[in-house]
Amino acid sequence: MTRIAGLKTVTTTTGKIKSVTVDMKKWGHLMEDVLDSMATEKALQSNDYTPWETVKKRLDKKHRVR
Numbered sequence: 861m862t863r864i865a866g867l868k869t870v871t872t873t874t875g876k877i878k879s880v881t882v883d884m885k886k887w888g889h890l891m892e893d894v895l896d897s898m899a900t901e902k903a904l905q906s907n908d909y910t911p912w913e914t915v916k917k918r919l920d921k922k923h924r925v926r
Contacts, residue, residue: 866883884891903909 866886868881869877870879870881872878882888882891
């Protein structure tokens with residue numbers, strides 16, 4: 861794995877990454893983006909996610925929105 865300054869990983873004995881420590885002085889300005897990406901990924905994997913194409917079809921059918 862490539863080393864990145866300001867990031868440290870803790871791995872298991874099998875080499876799987878368990879956690880990441882982030883230097884906030886170096887990378888803090890990007891943390892909002894990282895957290896947004898994590899929330900998006902979680903939403904995509906949940907059962908509550910509805911694809912945009914489905915939403916557009918429902919709006920078109922019910923409200924004639926195009």
